Amino acid sequence: MPTNTLPLLDAAALCAAVSSSSGCPHCASLVCPGWESASAPVGPPLLEPVGTLRDPDVYEPTFEEVHDAGTTYWHPRAPIAVHAFPCNRADVWRCPDCRRGFLQYTETGGYYVDHRLRSIDPTLVR
Numbered sequence: 001m002p003t004n005t006l007p008l009l010d011a012a013a014l015c016a017a018v019s020s021s022s023g024c025p026h027c028a029s030l031v032c033p034g035w036e037s038a039s040a041p042v043g044p045p046l047l048e049p050v051g052t053l054r055d056p057d058v059y060e061p062t063f064e065e066v067h068d069a070g071t072t073y074w075h076p077r078a079p080i081a082v083h084a085f086p087c088n089r090a091d092v093w094r095c096p097d098c099r100r101g102f103l104q105y106t107e108t109g110g111y112y113v114d115h116r117l118r119s120i121d122p123t124l125v126r
């Protein structure tokens, strides 16, 4: 399914779509409690698309990040703030077996493209 037809999820819909599983044999190769660089986007059959956090009505999503004391962009306990960077650019995927959720987006700089992946701990979603 093309990503532009994925439903827009809010925090509640995101938590409802994924499980609190920490993995199963199918998705065990994906170890990414914090954001990790991936050589390419991860898709079927490993993961199935669920929705997106990119609001199509927002022309330029904010680059502001939301953090707790001591967390940074790469921190495994950094909040998954759906309206803040970088979640506001991410699509939502999940393992078809255990429903562990994942966020993916593409970071583009001047001379590089970097795919990034993070598993979803529902207790961090806000």
Ligand SMILES: [Zn+2]
Residues within 6 Å of the ligand: 023, 024, 025, 026, 027, 028, 095, 096, 097, 098, 099, 100
């Ligand atoms: Zn799994």
